[in-house]
Amino acid sequence: MKTLRSIAAVLILVAAGHRSASAQDPLPSWNDGAAKKAIVDFVQTTTTQGSPKFVPTEERIATFDQDGTLWVEHPVYSQLVYCLDRVPALVKAKPELADVEPFKTVLSGDREAIARLPEEDLLKIAVATLSGMSVDDFTTEVKKWSAGARDPRWKRPYTELTYLPMREVLTYLRANGYKTYIVTGGGQDFVRTYSERVYGIPPEQVVGTAGATTYGYDKDGRPFLTKDAKLILNDNNAGKAEGIHLMIGRRPHAAFGNTAGDQQMLEYTGAGDGVRLMMLVLHDDAKREYAYGPATGLPDTKVGAFSQALYDEAKKKGWTVISMQKDWKQIFSFEK
Amino acid sequence: MKTLRSIAAVLILVAAGHRSASAQDPLPSWNDGAAKKAIVDFVQTTTTQGSPKFVPTEERIATFDQDGTLWVEHPVYSQLVYCLDRVPALVKAKPELADVEPFKTVLSGDREAIARLPEEDLLKIAVATLSGMSVDDFTTEVKKWSAGARDPRWKRPYTELTYLPMREVLTYLRANGYKTYIVTGGGQDFVRTYSERVYGIPPEQVVGTAGATTYGYDKDGRPFLTKDAKLILNDNNAGKAEGIHLMIGRRPHAAFGNTAGDQQMLEYTGAGDGVRLMMLVLHDDAKREYAYGPATGLPDTKVGAFSQALYDEAKKKGWTVISMQKDWKQIFSFEK
Numbered sequence: 001m002k003t004l005r006s007i008a009a010v011l012i013l014v015a016a017g018h019r020s021a022s023a024q025d026p027l028p029s030w031n032d033g034a035a036k037k038a039i040v041d042f043v044q045t046t047t048t049q050g051s052p053k054f055v056p057t058e059e060r061i062a063t064f065d066q067d068g069t070l071w072v073e074h075p076v077y078s079q080l081v082y083c084l085d086r087v088p089a090l091v092k093a094k095p096e097l098a099d100v101e102p103f104k105t106v107l108s109g110d111r112e113a114i115a116r117l118p119e120e121d122l123l124k125i126a127v128a129t130l131s132g133m134s135v136d137d138f139t140t141e142v143k144k145w146s147a148g149a150r151d152p153r154w155k156r157p158y159t160e161l162t163y164l165p166m167r168e169v170l171t172y173l174r175a176n177g178y179k180t181y182i183v184t185g186g187g188q189d190f191v192r193t194y195s196e197r198v199y200g201i202p203p204e205q206v207v208g209t210a211g212a213t214t215y216g217y218d219k220d221g222r223p224f225l226t227k228d229a230k231l232i233l234n235d236n237n238a239g240k241a242e243g244i245h246l247m248i249g250r251r252p253h254a255a256f257g258n259t260a261g262d263q264q265m266l267e268y269t270g271a272g273d274g275v276r277l278m279m280l281v282l283h284d285d286a287k288r289e290y291a292y293g294p295a296t297g298l299p300d301t302k303v304g305a306f307s308q309a310l311y312d313e314a315k316k317k318g319w320t321v322i323s324m325q326k327d328w329k330q331i332f333s334f335e336k
Numbered sequence: 337m338k339t340l341r342s343i344a345a346v347l348i349l350v351a352a353g354h355r356s357a358s359a360q361d362p363l364p365s366w367n368d369g370a371a372k373k374a375i376v377d378f379v380q381t382t383t384t385q386g387s388p389k390f391v392p393t394e395e396r397i398a399t400f401d402q403d404g405t406l407w408v409e410h411p412v413y414s415q416l417v418y419c420l421d422r423v424p425a426l427v428k429a430k431p432e433l434a435d436v437e438p439f440k441t442v443l444s445g446d447r448e449a450i451a452r453l454p455e456e457d458l459l460k461i462a463v464a465t466l467s468g469m470s471v472d473d474f475t476t477e478v479k480k481w482s483a484g485a486r487d488p489r490w491k492r493p494y495t496e497l498t499y500l501p502m503r504e505v506l507t508y509l510r511a512n513g514y515k516t517y518i519v520t521g522g523g524q525d526f527v528r529t530y531s532e533r534v535y536g537i538p539p540e541q542v543v544g545t546a547g548a549t550t551y552g553y554d555k556d557g558r559p560f561l562t563k564d565a566k567l568i569l570n571d572n573n574a575g576k577a578e579g580i581h582l583m584i585g586r587r588p589h590a591a592f593g594n595t596a597g598d599q600q601m602l603e604y605t606g607a608g609d610g611v612r613l614m615m616l617v618l619h620d621d622a623k624r625e626y627a628y629g630p631a632t633g634l635p636d637t638k639v640g641a642f643s644q645a646l647y648d649e650a651k652k653k654g655w656t657v658i659s660m661q662k663d664w665k666q667i668f669s670f671e672k
Binding site for chain 1: 515524528539540548551559574578607
């Protein structure tokens with residue numbers, strides 16, 4: 001048998017050699033430039049056997065913010081749209097909420113009034129629509145909603161609004177032994193319903209804002225988990241570094257973000273030894289996507305707080321800023 | 337190229353077929369019997385293409401309690417020994433604790449008095465010795481301690497007191513595409529310091545009792561995490577099912593435990609569809625390890641609460657009980 005297997009091994013090596021000689025560009029949607037070079041250099045330096053900066057496979061961890069880094073976050077997070085869309089069903093189940101703010105305003109359908117709701121009202125809506133049900137019922141609802149909901153600008157499911165260049169980075173890193181994680185301020189249970197299908201990232205590699213659950217039994221004695229209003233992890237800002245420690249227990253070698261909410265994740269990544277890759281997506285493409293933050297001089301939007309201060313820190317620390325306009329040939333896979 | 341690769345593929349299939357025909361027993365430390373058969377049948381049923389109970393690779397999750405399931409927990413958890421061993425250093429740093437109970441008793445070295453300390457005193461010691469330091473300092477301390485500490489009966493590092501038959505199960509499941517997790521009432525950060533070396537389980541696949549951390553900066557502006565006293569997850573009883581949802585987000589297909597603290601994890605696993613494997617390790621081997629719980633009729637020890645009620649539930653629900661005495665040919669790899 002040894003001979004047969006040796007022949008097979010040789011043939012595979014020949015095949016692999018041939019394949020890599022004619023290797024395709026791993027990042028075809030990227031223009032040549034500092035950002036693309038930073039990614040390719042990082043992968044080659046950390047995965048080439050004998051490189052002084054070689055990283056063993058088991059330590060290859062890369063973390064990605066979701067909203068604004070892997071898909072569109074502007075003008076509102078899709079999860080907030082979900083929460084607002086759930087209010088009618090919530091009020092149907094609890095009619096006493098119909099005359100209580102902020103539910104009353106949401107029910108009125110007055111878009112301008114809804115857009116003016118302060119942060120604490122949005123939090124009330126989030127808690128009311130994201131807790132109190134079983135984990136299974138919640139998953140079913142989100143999947144149903146995701147299949148039907150459409151972004152108003154592109155008239156497509158939100159799950160199609162992912163950035164093709166970033167999906168190429170995910171694939172490229174994974175092909176080189178990196179475990180890719182989403183580390184999101186969004187709800188962990190929410191993102192897990194589609195992360196595998198949309199990004200190839202399994203639920204156990206999604207770290208997000210998470211509430212407690214409570215174990216109980218239904219009338220047939222079958223156990224189930226109920227989603228509680230109690231917050232376990234606020235996965236924003238310092239919470240991203242804390243969440244990475246809680247859920248992964250290793251410091252990432254690469255981290256990608258786009259707002260001040262990702263600052264600590266990038267700092268924490270950069271504080272490790274050896275070569276680390278820290279990148280920020282700059283939204284400077286008003287035509288193909290959106291422009292906000294320091295690219296515009298406009299005040300930060302509620303969701304896109306890529307502040308001038310963060311931009312300055314990136315420059316000082318050598319983090320690489322990705323210009324959507326200059327670095328990305330194509331933004332969405334549905335273009336052309 | 338296609339032809340070369342096809343030839344290679346065929347040769348590999350031939351080689352694989354030949355190899356499996358002469359396959360070694362994957363569980364050589366197990367005696368033939370219902371327990372061994374349950375494991376082998378489960379793996380074959382869930383991983384054979386075309387089997388009506390086939391489980392896709394990405395859903396293959398198996399969870400293992402640690403103390404008493406993967407290694408010795410009797411007469412005390414090794415983590416508790418660590419906490420007690422840390423008390424002198426703690427008092428050196430905070431001399432005001434020298435005259436405060438329960439630290440005073442621990443410092444006295446009076447073994448009988450220490451053994452009599454109530455649960456709430458042990459919790460005080462745990463909180464004082466497991467929080468307040470940086471994550472990095474904690475990891476360094478635990479690794480140093482693990483290298484030097486010895487179990488008093490076998491005079492070996494605690495990390496050598498793993499059960500060989502269970503390590504074979506871990507290897508066998510992984511070879512068949514299962515992701516293996518530790519789901520322990522022990523400290524997540526504590527177990528993660530040795531899980532990869534001892535069990536081949538990486539830190540990100542250790543779910544345990546976990547405290548919050550706080551992100552901050554040292555005097556040079558370098559970020560670090562401090563371990564807080566605030567509990568995020570009490571990974572015992574219902575907390576095991578809740579922790580699996582928080583950290584993994586999928587229901588296991590196989591779960592292994594040994595005490596009432598594992599009951600809900602096994603129930604939650606068993607409530608899934610298709611074929612699920614639920615197993616309990618029964619400590620009935622006073623000679624080679626220990627006998628406690630329903631095997632002895634003796635009251636449950638503090639740590640080994642495999643109660644008669646759990647034993648009865650196992651019988652009713654068809655969970656498989658593993659008898660250390662009858663099912664295991666060899667318990668430790670250092671024997672013989």
